């Protein structure tokens with residue numbers, strides 16, 4: 390017990406004193422996960438929109454696939470990216486393994502299906518509502534897609550936030566392709582996992598506090614977006 | 625205030641030899657999404673001028689007929705012609721529709737108008753406010769469209785439809801839940817569009833409104849055309865038993881036979 394309260398005290402002091410090591414880890418975590426979300430949105434939003442608006446054979450199968458991919462286990466994604474990027478792998482020549490870039494790729498692969506599947510749902514719902522009116526106005530498909538994405542912007546932002554929440558809390562993928570190398574690929578989750586096992590409870594706890602704060606902020610942001618959207622009848 | 629051409633229409637048809645040249649035409653129009661034909665072989669000649677009112681009991685097929693005339697539904701059989709040509713995308717672009725339930729973009733009132741102006745390749749802010757002023761929504765330009773009252777929303781959807789400068793304007797019970805003032809406002813806008821030469825096709829259950837607006841009346845019952853008459857003869861001396869019953873408040877709601 391003594392140990393724990395001491396560790397807690399130390400953890401809070403680390404956070405409050407803005408310990409440089411701690412800050413470095415947090416900064417890398419944010420950089421990796423935000424980049425991954427950006428890439429996942431660039432890939433996932435067009436896919437989600439196309440599936441939402443398109444009428445093609447095998448559409449249902451694509452939707453089922455996207456929904457299934459949402460639940461990809463991070464360690465499996467990490468393993469696949471590892472195999473791709475390792476020296477013997479097809480992309481080994483790029484020498485990306487154990488770099489932040491590899492971590493960004495892994496997280497992007499992990500959350501792109503989430504963005505695609507959730508945005509498909511959001512856009513399709515709105516598209517159903519607008520479809521007949523758009524047809525009546527002879528809105529061309531491109532303008533319709535842009536209009537749908539714009540009008541669904543609040544819901545789509547919450548989709549991106551959901552992706553970010555998943556990325557920042559994920560440990561399995563980044564530990565495999567990043568390797569938790571100090572000052573290079575150490576992010577919050579990998580540090581917590583490994584420092585705990587090494588006995589550095591203070592750092593682990595400090596990072597845990599920060600991680601929980603981020604998770605809470607993401608959820609608060611989602612709530613705030615919903616409220617704003619409803620207040621202005623955009624929801 | 626009925627304008628001169630409408631009155632001329634009323635007088636000249638059917639007493640005179642030729643009714644006004646048809647603009648819209650349906651030939652053997654059938655819509656049968658499953659076993660039951662919901663629109664069951666309708667042959668119509670919609671006059672090129674004036675305000676055509678579509679009436680009939682709930683479930684008669686009025687909304688379906690409008691959707692077929694506007695190309696939102698593909699007929700199971702038969703044809704829809706406008707100006708003698710089969711309805712295609714080019715013709716559809718010259719039409720506009722105000723739906724029974726308004727569908728507004730999740731944007732400001734002005735942005736809803738701007739959206740359609742941009743589609744037709746010409747959006748100037750002066751034009752947007754001109755259009756909004758015409759329907760009395762100038763003050764509300766920056767409000768979220770979906771927070772408007774029902775009457776204001778209907779006026780906005782009507783303004784949006786008119787912003788495309790349609791040759792044919794379909795209206796599906798646009799005043800169904802509106803107070804007398806909003807109803808009068810909508811009717812005035814419709815009459816102004818009519819005076820500018822837009823062909824009006826209007827569904828309503830409101831007999832007073834039908835009397836005020838109609839130049840000719842299409843009466844549907846159970847997916848079939850019961851009659852199509854000039855307004856005065858429809859109201860004074862309906863040709864069909866169904867219309868007579870309806871006008872006397874005796875026509876029962878059609879039971880779906882599925």
Ligand SMILES: Nc1ncnc2c1ncn2[C@@H]1O[C@H](COP(=O)(O)OP(=O)(O)OP(=O)(O)O)[C@@H](O)[C@H]1O
Pocket residue numbers: 657662680681682683684685686687688689880
């Ligand atoms: N897509 C569809 N599939 C099956 N039935 C339909 C479909 N659309 C409409 N119907 C049915 O067709 C009939 C005619 O519908 P429609 O909406 O045209 O009626 P309406 O004359 O406009 O009635 P109201 O006055 O209530 O608006 C109704 O019985 C309706 O339930």
Ligand SMILES: [Mg+2]
Pocket residue numbers: 686687688724796
């Ligand atoms: Mg209807």
